[in-house]
Amino acid sequence: MDTLQGASPVTPIPPSPVPVSALTPPTLPGIDPSAAVKLRTKDVKIRYGTRVAVRDVTLDVPEHSVMAFIGPSGCGKSTVLRCFDRMNDLIPGATVEGSIELDGEDMYASGVLPVEVRRKVGLVFQRPNPFPMSIYENVAYGPRRHGLKDKAKLDEIVERSIRRAALWDEVKDDLRRKSGLALSGGQQQRLCIARTLATDPEVILMDEPCSALDPIATLKIEELIAQLKTEFTIVIVTHNMQQAARVSDRTAFFTLGEDRAGYLVELDDTLRIFTNPAFQLTEDYVSGRFG
Amino acid sequence: MNRVLLADRLATASLWGVALFVVGVLVAIIGHFVLASLPTFTLSFLVSEPVSEGIGGIGPLLFNSVYMLVLTMLITIPLGVLGGIYMAEYAKENRFTNAIRLSQEVISSVPSIVVGLFGMTIFVIGLGWGFTAIGGALTLLVFNLPLLLRLCEQAIRAVPADERAASLALGSTKWQTIRHAVLPVAIPGVVTGIVLTAGRVFGEAAALLFVAGDSVPSNYDYTFISLFDPRSPWSLFHKGTTLSLYIWNLNTESMNSQKEVIAAMSSMVLLVMVLLFNLSSRWLGRALARRVSGL
Numbered sequence: 001m002d003t004l005q006g007a008s009p010v011t012p013i014p015p016s017p018v019p020v021s022a023l024t025p026p027t028l029p030g031i032d033p034s035a036a037v038k039l040r041t042k043d044v045k046i047r048y049g050t051r052v053a054v055r056d057v058t059l060d061v062p063e064h065s066v067m068a069f070i071g072p073s074g075c076g077k078s079t080v081l082r083c084f085d086r087m088n089d090l091i092p093g094a095t096v097e098g099s100i101e102l103d104g105e106d107m108y109a110s111g112v113l114p115v116e117v118r119r120k121v122g123l124v125f126q127r128p129n130p131f132p133m134s135i136y137e138n139v140a141y142g143p144r145r146h147g148l149k150d151k152a153k154l155d156e157i158v159e160r161s162i163r164r165a166a167l168w169d170e171v172k173d174d175l176r177r178k179s180g181l182a183l184s185g186g187q188q189q190r191l192c193i194a195r196t197l198a199t200d201p202e203v204i205l206m207d208e209p210c211s212a213l214d215p216i217a218t219l220k221i222e223e224l225i226a227q228l229k230t231e232f233t234i235v236i237v238t239h240n241m242q243q244a245a246r247v248s249d250r251t252a253f254f255t256l257g258e259d260r261a262g263y264l265v266e267l268d269d270t271l272r273i274f275t276n277p278a279f280q281l282t283e284d285y286v287s288g289r290f291g
Numbered sequence: 292m293n294r295v296l297l298a299d300r301l302a303t304a305s306l307w308g309v310a311l312f313v314v315g316v317l318v319a320i321i322g323h324f325v326l327a328s329l330p331t332f333t334l335s336f337l338v339s340e341p342v343s344e345g346i347g348g349i350g351p352l353l354f355n356s357v358y359m360l361v362l363t364m365l366i367t368i369p370l371g372v373l374g375g376i377y378m379a380e381y382a383k384e385n386r387f388t389n390a391i392r393l394s395q396e397v398i399s400s401v402p403s404i405v406v407g408l409f410g411m412t413i414f415v416i417g418l419g420w421g422f423t424a425i426g427g428a429l430t431l432l433v434f435n436l437p438l439l440l441r442l443c444e445q446a447i448r449a450v451p452a453d454e455r456a457a458s459l460a461l462g463s464t465k466w467q468t469i470r471h472a473v474l475p476v477a478i479p480g481v482v483t484g485i486v487l488t489a490g491r492v493f494g495e496a497a498a499l500l501f502v503a504g505d506s507v508p509s510n511y512d513y514t515f516i517s518l519f520d521p522r523s524p525w526s527l528f529h530k531g532t533t534l535s536l537y538i539w540n541l542n543t544e545s546m547n548s549q550k551e552v553i554a555a556m557s558s559m560v561l562l563v564m565v566l567l568f569n570l571s572s573r574w575l576g577r578a579l580a581r582r583v584s585g586l
Binding site: 085087090114115116118119122123125127129130131132133141142144145146192195196199 | 451453454456457458459460461462463464467471472475476
């Protein structure tokens with residue numbers, strides 16, 4: 001694909017003298033143990049009103065990696081994801097306890113505006129939701145709102161973003177003539193990814209981005225994720241375990257506790273979660289015995 | 292025949308029937324007035340002044356109708372649209388907003404003659420303005436504003452939540468989201484609301500009867516431009532007798548032997564104006580939506 005940025009999506013494996021054991025995570029392909037932590041949560045508990053939706057979420061997302069959130073429906077994966085760009089602020093009664101840090105800075109500290117967080121952290125929704133505008137205007141939407149008026153610069157950002165979202169060849173002739181809604185589902189989702197890329201985020205959150213797509217469109221998005229992680233940090237919620245196994249470096253497994261609140265059971269390298277997880281619950285879920 | 296299929300045919304037929312009936316009534320009304328007025332209709336009827344005996348014209352009344360429309364809408368549109376945005380996007384559910392909603396419902400169902408009496412009490416007698424266009428416009432505002440407010444609120448609420456979420460997730464502020472993601476989608480609905488409200492201004496007679504006056508105007512000097520001198524047709528304080536009021540006047544007080552012909556022609560003009568207004572506003576709504584969507 002000519003849209004590749006040149007860099008290999010796989011980080012070389014550094015030689016590791018540390019013996020592989022359950023206590024010290026092994027070095028696996030795609031993970032650089034020296035990578036900086038991009039997102040860090042500590043003892044996060046999210047409530048809707050008085051009801052606890054998710055609790056005990058402590059995790060690190062290394063920079064330039066893909067983390068998958070898996071788990072049964074209602075276990076709070078999306079809820080946690082949407083805390084990372086403060087979209088939960090929009091739900092009346094939603095509160096977040098604990099800390100969520102982006103590059104070491106608490107994104108819930110007083111004085112931090114949600115708008116600022118959302119300019120660094122993009123979100124791709126479950127259902128493709130382009131604006132009822134031209135393809136061009138869809139992608140230019142973010143930069144325009146951030147104050148960019150220069151036509152030439154906008155043109156450049158729009159083209160670059162659509163190219164990076166592997167959509168350019170399919171839409172380059174109809175940028176201004178075709179509505180974003182006139183594209184196919186898979187194209188719409190890549191348009192939404194392009195729209196997010198145009199805002200130049202550092203982290204991209206994806207909330208089941210392929211659940212409304214056919215297998216071929218899904219494959220395209222997965223290829224795209226593999227390319228994007230060389231430049232971005234990606235967190236993806238998915239119900240599709242094969243997808244988690246294919247695209248992610250690390251996987252977090254959530255489930256629903258006795259108290260009807262979701263919690264983080266286990267977080268490890270994806271290969272380990274799917275082959276040799278530490279918890280029976282995880283083993284049962286990934287092998288399809290429950291959930 | 293299969294019973295389910297029969298029911299399907301029946302439903303289709305009756306829905307078609309109802310639709311045809313509605314179109315039929317409209318065609319009958321327009322047809323009646325067109326047929327009744329075509330033999331005597333001339334273009335000069337639209338511009339010349341009314342006379343006490345004979346056909347004359349409706350120039351000043353048409354002028355007043357448009358004047359009243361523009362004046363009322365100048366006040367109603369900003370208040371209605373901004374209020375609709377407030378009610379849809381900012382207002383919390385509490386006693387205050389419930390009171391606003393209740394007032395909207397109640398005012399919408401108050402007979403317009405009662406609103407007219409209210410207008411007379413306040414503007415004609417209370418403020419001592421006498422019969423004026425501005426008094427008429429403010430009276431119309433009383434029941435136009437709640438209507439437009441509600442229609443705008445509904446149009447804005449009908450915008451899918453996805454649209455808002457997408458805009459916010461791209462790092463837009465709330466106002467940017469309203470301005471650039473919500474309003475463009477809501478515009479056709481807002482324009483429809485404006486047209487409905489404007490149609491009421493154009494057609495309303497009862498509410499204006501005691502406020503704007505029903506005297507038949509004459510000797511309009513359009514070159515005399517003043518906002519406050521009641522002798523100027525452009526003045527806020529001139530008597531704002533509209534075309535609808537003239538039709539009312541013809542049917543109640545006029546001794547004119549041609550009054551039935553004049554009333555029929557005036558009604559046709561009124562109908563055509565409302566029709567043109569509706570069509571052009573649809574076109575306007577679409578054009579606006581296209582403009583903001585960059586297509």
